[in-house]
Amino acid sequence: MTAATANGNHHIDDSVVMKVQTTSPIQESTLFEELYQMDCFRTGEFYLKSGQMTPIYIDLRRIMSSPRVLRMAAQAMCDKIVAKNLKFDYVVGVPYAALPLATLVSDILNVPMLMKRKEAKAYGTKQLIEGVYQPGGTVLLVEDVVTSGESIRETAEAIRKENLKVIDAIAVLDRQQGAVANLAEDNLNFLSFLTMEGILDGLITKNEMTEERKQQIIEHLAKPF
Numbered sequence: 001m002t003a004a005t006a007n008g009n010h011h012i013d014d015s016v017v018m019k020v021q022t023t024s025p026i027q028e029s030t031l032f033e034e035l036y037q038m039d040c041f042r043t044g045e046f047y048l049k050s051g052q053m054t055p056i057y058i059d060l061r062r063i064m065s066s067p068r069v070l071r072m073a074a075q076a077m078c079d080k081i082v083a084k085n086l087k088f089d090y091v092v093g094v095p096y097a098a099l100p101l102a103t104l105v106s107d108i109l110n111v112p113m114l115m116k117r118k119e120a121k122a123y124g125t126k127q128l129i130e131g132v133y134q135p136g137g138t139v140l141l142v143e144d145v146v147t148s149g150e151s152i153r154e155t156a157e158a159i160r161k162e163n164l165k166v167i168d169a170i171a172v173l174d175r176q177q178g179a180v181a182n183l184a185e186d187n188l189n190f191l192s193f194l195t196m197e198g199i200l201d202g203l204i205t206k207n208e209m210t211e212e213r214k215q216q217i218i219e220h221l222a223k224p225f
């Protein structure tokens with residue numbers, strides 16, 4: 001069971017914290033290898049939500065097709081959540097790609113999940129936030145890949161309108177294109193398990209990329225959107 005706080009909300013129970021702490025932490029290199037094997041890293045010419053061209057596309061939607069890798073990615077975030085002692089009552093995935101990850105984070109940590117729709121429906125309850133919650137509770141946002149942080153920002157805005165707090169957001173991977181600073185402006189603390197630089201270094205070890213190409217990509221990604 002989760003432990004109820006005075007306002008009826010929930011936080012991670014001590015027994016769950018102990019379980020996560022006593023399980024060997026997922027290594028960055030281990031998750032990189034699994035993502036590489038699942039063909040999550042594509043080089044070429046792709047366009048992002050921001051409209052920016054990217055010479056490397058990271059598609060973590062693919063991992064939902066492997067329950068083992070999906071769970072590993074969720075566990076990696078849970079290791080970090082526990083290590084950083086983040087406090088929250090609900091887990092919300094940034095739709096859509098992060099929804100399976102958020103489901104597993106909620107399950108592993110035994111903290112309730114809510115779901116934020118991209119658009120409210122015109123029928124039924126017409127709610128943008130689905131699930132059962134107490135006003136004043138704190139939400140942890142879960143993302144797959146973060147570029148500008150705009151999707152996290154939009155999700156936090158919708159959740160805050162429902163009288164819920166959002167303090168922290170966590171992602172499997174930060175493309176290191178300004179999200180930490182952008183989100184800090186909105187009072188959002190952002191953490192990730194993997195970074196673009198780590199992925200590029202991994203691709204060098206696989207002889208998929210040279211150090212020179214890595215530097216070119218980093219320079220390209222540093223340009224404003």
Ligand SMILES: O=P(O)(O)OC[C@H]1O[C@H](OP(=O)(O)OP(=O)(O)O)[C@H](O)[C@@H]1O
Pocket residue numbers: 049050094095096097098143144145146147148149150151152179
């Ligand atoms: O940090 P940002 O600049 O917002 O970019 C990252 C967002 O882009 C992707 O989602 P996408 O918009 O492709 O939608 P999906 O999750 O429904 O596939 C990804 O899953 C993040 O949510």
